[in-house]
Amino acid sequence: MRAILLAMAALGLAALPVSAAEPQIVIKFSHVAAPQAHKSLASEHFKKLAEAYTQGRVRIELYPNSQLYKDKEELEALQLGAVQMLAPSVSKFGPLGIKAFEVFDLPYIFAGYDELAKVTEGDVGRELLGKLESKGLIGLAYWNNGFKILSANSQLLGPDDVLGLKMRIQASKVIEAQMWALGALPQVMAFSEAYQALSSGVVDGTENTPANMYNQKMFEVQKHATLTNHGYLGYAVISNAKFWKGLPPDIRAALERAIAETTPVANKLARDENETAMAEMKASGRTVFHEPTPEEIAAWRAALLPVHDEMANRVGRDLIDRIYAATGHKPATQ
Numbered sequence: 001m002r003a004i005l006l007a008m009a010a011l012g013l014a015a016l017p018v019s020a021a022e023p024q025i026v027i028k029f030s031h032v033a034a035p036q037a038h039k040s041l042a043s044e045h046f047k048k049l050a051e052a053y054t055q056g057r058v059r060i061e062l063y064p065n066s067q068l069y070k071d072k073e074e075l076e077a078l079q080l081g082a083v084q085m086l087a088p089s090v091s092k093f094g095p096l097g098i099k100a101f102e103v104f105d106l107p108y109i110f111a112g113y114d115e116l117a118k119v120t121e122g123d124v125g126r127e128l129l130g131k132l133e134s135k136g137l138i139g140l141a142y143w144n145n146g147f148k149i150l151s152a153n154s155q156l157l158g159p160d161d162v163l164g165l166k167m168r169i170q171a172s173k174v175i176e177a178q179m180w181a182l183g184a185l186p187q188v189m190a191f192s193e194a195y196q197a198l199s200s201g202v203v204d205g206t207e208n209t210p211a212n213m214y215n216q217k218m219f220e221v222q223k224h225a226t227l228t229n230h231g232y233l234g235y236a237v238i239s240n241a242k243f244w245k246g247l248p249p250d251i252r253a254a255l256e257r258a259i260a261e262t263t264p265v266a267n268k269l270a271r272d273e274n275e276t277a278m279a280e281m282k283a284s285g286r287t288v289f290h291e292p293t294p295e296e297i298a299a300w301r302a303a304l305l306p307v308h309d310e311m312a313n314r315v316g317r318d319l320i321d322r323i324y325a326a327t328g329h330k331p332a333t334q
């Protein structure tokens with residue numbers, strides 16, 4: 001054996017992993033966020049761990065910035081097996097026929113990151129990921145983005161200021177209902193098209209996290225924003241169930257370890273980036289950011305909270321109640 005190893009070393013083969021003869025598994029990971037966005041940094045972190053833990057038997061190819069597919073197309077591509085991993089916003093599963101994830105879009109359902117974690121890291125979050133299997137998908141983790149703010153070219157001091165504005169939204173019926181509740185006109189649009197639509201006036205305003213607003217340069221074409229923090233935006237890391245279950249068990253375990261270890265890193269990157277993005281945007285002076293008073297927040301909440309009951313039939317009363325139980329409260333106006 002020693003002689004063989006020495007002979008291999010002489011041929012320069014000793015560094016090759018034992019499994020070098022096996023074909024490499026390629027995982028195409030597509031997403032819509034900018035190359036500098038935290039979702040990109042998180043997926044790069046995952047790639048590094050995944051390739052190390054599988055000793056090079058897996059190669060992760062990253063395709064950020066909608067370069068392969070836009071929002072809707074990437075989900076179809078995953079179902080068809082054209083790509084193997086995505087991290088779409090959970091607000092985008094409704095069109096696939098999985099409405100329950102829109103519970104995350106209910107305004108003011110989470111008072112902050114601690115409450116959110118009780119769901120994403122608990123039974124309810126796990127069960128929701130399980131629902132993806134009926135569509136040929138497998139849910140592997142939640143990665144946060146953050147909490148959304150409202151923006152437009154006019155001041156948004158209260159719900160009346162949104163009346164009649166055309167607002168770009170993600171493809172979620174709950175977000176649509178939220179915009180109707182404010183008297184706005186929701187327009188579902190791919191993320192990659194939002195900047196252009198805002199800059200050309202096809203829409204007047206939008207809602208998004210500071211990180212997305214900054215990375216997509218939306219702040220350059222929105223004069224006002226109000227720090228409503230009215231809703232959550234986050235991702236489910238997903239794969240094609242057939243592909244995932246067909247992986248050799250040791251490879252699958254190594255990838256799952258890489259994802260589990262990436263999740264806290266991804267969440268930290270997102271929090272930090274939302275903070276720095278806000279600071280950068282404020283410093284740029286392009287957008288005026290309004291911090292609502294407690295009275296103004298009460299008015300936003302009063303206008304938006306009825307959406308919980310309105311959408312109960314769509315997302316499930318039971319599910320909403322389980323989230324109230326997990327977070328410890330039903331959101332109130334004050």
Ligand code: LMR
Binds near residue numbers: 088089145170
């Ligand atoms: C959006 O469409 O606004 C977001 O879901 C984009 C993203 O991936 O953060």
